[in-house]
Amino acid sequence: MNIYDLIFYLFAIITLVSAVFVVTSKNIVHSAFNLLFTFFGVAGIYALLGADFIAVVQLLVYVGGILILLLFGVMLTNKITNVDLRTGTIHIVPAAIGVGMLWGALSAIAYKTNWIKIDSPIPNSTAPFLGRMLITDYVLVFELLGILLLIALIGAASIARREKE
Amino acid sequence: MLQxxxxxxxxxxxxxxxxxxxxVVTRKNAVMVLMGIELMLNSANINFIAFARYGNFGNGGQLVAxxxxxxxxxxxxxxxAIVLNIYKTFTNVNVDEIDNLKE
Incomplete structure (x- = not known):
């Protein structure tokens, strides 16, 4: 067991334990803060897989953007001053059984399948490659995503600001 | 196996x-459902990047991620934005109580 494996297990444990707290914590603000550690752990796993640029983007977009947005959603949709931020859960036992079976099936597939593995060396930096691909092979997807983000921005602003007549 | x-x-x-x-299936609060969806998207991303590293497809998986x-x-x-609008209309965001499309 070398240092790579140790770091992998560390990040995997951080990710999974905090994800368990995210889905089981009664207090929704605790869930949001545990989600922070989940995103950090996933970013570490990306870095271990040699995707340095994606790891940085994960930190910037998820931790800096989506998590803050979710926290705003929590703060704006709960009456903080007079009601606590607890949130109910329903159907815990059937959900746990079903999800456990699903996880068993998925991990059995992942474990039993004889994947054709090519252990390519981890590149020094993936950003030049990704940039080149974005403006050559994937330029249509890139432009479409730009349009999608613009539409999402306008749509979110217009939905959230609609006043009651 | 340890490797x-x-x-x-x-x-x-x-x-x-x-x-x-x-x-997604157990929480009532719509924001919590969103957090579950984010977890699922992250897990899909781990798959994409893992196959970009170990599969025979080049590094395109990172781009998909x-x-x-x-x-x-x-x-x-x-x-x-939709959750905020729902909160303005129904004054809660529990997905099991919101069953009207129109107030």
Missing amino acids: VGLTHFLIVSTALFSLGIYG LFVIVLAAAEAAIAL
């Missing part, structure tokens, strides 16, 4: 996906 390989990453990803589904992150950001913005 970390593709299978380890896939099993972490399946566990994260299952936890995301568990969050980037697109997934962009879509997740757009989805979170729209979903939170």
